[in-house]
Amino acid sequence: MTVQGYDIIGDVHGCATKLEDLLIALDYQKADGTGEYRHPDRQAIFVGDLIDRGGEQLQVLRTVKSMVDSGSAKIVMGNHEFNALAYDTEWPPGSGNFLRPHTEKNTNQHRAFLDQVTSDDRRRYLKWFRTIPLWLDLGDLRVVHACWHEDSMRLVEHQCGSSTPFGDVKHLVAASDENDPLFTAVETLLKGPEISLVDHGQPKYHDKDGHPRENARMQWWNGEARTLRDIAEMGGNFTTEAGEPYPPLPELEVANTLSHIYMGRVPVFYGHYWRQGTPKHRQDWTAYTACVDFSAVRGGALTAYRWSGEKQIRPDHYRSSSAM
Numbered sequence: 569m570t571v572q573g574y575d576i577i578g579d580v581h582g583c584a585t586k587l588e589d590l591l592i593a594l595d596y597q598k599a600d601g602t603g604e605y606r607h608p609d610r611q612a613i614f615v616g617d618l619i620d621r622g623g624e625q626l627q628v629l630r631t632v633k634s635m636v637d638s639g640s641a642k643i644v645m646g647n648h649e650f651n652a653l654a655y656d657t658e659w660p661p662g663s664g665n666f667l668r669p670h671t672e673k674n675t676n677q678h679r680a681f682l683d684q685v686t687s688d689d690r691r692r693y694l695k696w697f698r699t700i701p702l703w704l705d706l707g708d709l710r711v712v713h714a715c716w717h718e719d720s721m722r723l724v725e726h727q728c729g730s731s732t733p734f735g736d737v738k739h740l741v742a743a744s745d746e747n748d749p750l751f752t753a754v755e756t757l758l759k760g761p762e763i764s765l766v767d768h769g770q771p772k773y774h775d776k777d778g779h780p781r782e783n784a785r786m787q788w789w790n791g792e793a794r795t796l797r798d799i800a801e802m803g804g805n806f807t808t809e810a811g812e813p814y815p816p817l818p819e820l821e822v823a824n825t826l827s828h829i830y831m832g833r834v835p836v837f838y839g840h841y842w843r844q845g846t847p848k849h850r851q852d853w854t855a856y857t858a859c860v861d862f863s864a865v866r867g868g869a870l871t872a873y874r875w876s877g878e879k880q881i882r883p884d885h886y887r888s889s890s891a892m
Contacts (some may be wrong), residue, residue: 569639572609573876575887576711576837578860579615579646580632582622582680586870587631590889594872596640604634611639612872613704615839616646616713616758620677621865625684629693645700645734646713646839647758652681653697653734654744656690667744701731702757709875710832714760714840715788716857717828720753727753760840761786761828768796768822773806773814780809785841788828789857796820799829801841830857835881837873844868847886855880862888 575594580587588605596605596612605612612635618628635641654668655678668674675682685693703712703721710716724733727750733739742750762783766772772782785801793799797817806814830836839861843852846869852859858881864870869888878885 570609571611573874574611574613574642574706574709575607575872575874576613576615576709576858576860577872578862578870579617579839579864580622580628580870581617581620581648581865582625582628582684583864583870584622584624584627584631586864586889587628590870590872590887591631593889594874594887599638602634602638604638604640605631606635606638606640612641613711613837614641614643615711615837615860616644616700617648617839617861618643618646619652619681619685620648621680623680623684625681626689629685629689633693633696642704642711643700644704644711644713645697645702645758648681649697649700650734650743650754650758651678653694653740656694657737657740659737659741659744667740698734699732702733702754703731708834708877708879710834710836712836712838713758714838715756715828716830716832716836716838717756717761717788719827720756723749723753724757756828758840761788763796763800763822763825765796765800765817768820770796770817772809773802774809774811776803776805786825786828787851789830789836789838789854789859790851791829791831791854791856793826793829794821794823796822799826832856833879835875835879837875842866846888847871847883853881853883857881858886860886864889 591605596607599606657667659667728739742748743754763786764783766782786799787801836857841859843862858873860871860873862868862871871888874885
């Protein structure tokens, strides 16, 4: 098959019905005999986070893995696939300790996968997760789960030898150790960089789940960012410790913290950031970056970007499932 374009699909999070609806809307059809979805001259690319939260975990994994195995799709790792590997890995072996501790919080975040993907299925898909790259650079487009950051990519390649490091458990161990440089690199690629509000004289806040935080996600896609207000990603439902709406951040120059800002001229596609509604705001895309995560598991539509060789992002190329 000669690939004429790519359909970059956002975080699925166990929403198999929405995924199949979107694939059909994008003109993918089930192949006779195998059941995997195919397009005659396009490939899908999944930005990771196939698992957790939704009620159709196993069907999502079956659908996506069959597409990747047959060459109908590519995929990059999401933080939820990484978390699944770390949660499953006892280290040191026989110690009863795991790279992702089995706390109540971590177990609850992972509950849907644990309940729905069991026994041999779980072993099969965890083995597959180890083969998923952290990013894809296809020349004319780039795909990563949370942040395209070339310094972090170079560190991964230098320390691990490839963009697919977790076939070797020692790399998973290093990426789970806050004192290892690989930890910060993988956190940046899979969760995105953060900026300290407290270090810039701002109060802590409570996030949408009520957890207290002092760091904010960085809007690394905003090439025009110069101030704390520009760069910090603050959700509209964040509150102060007193329960009041979090106030607007100041126009404070933070130029010395902006090394993560993407200044490239190759389109980058990413997920992770829980956009709301449909793509319509400038934070959803810039000339060279496009988010494809529109909260499918929280009532939004599963969303894709249909790339056909354009050099800059065209917002009319977004496509969404009709299933809600």
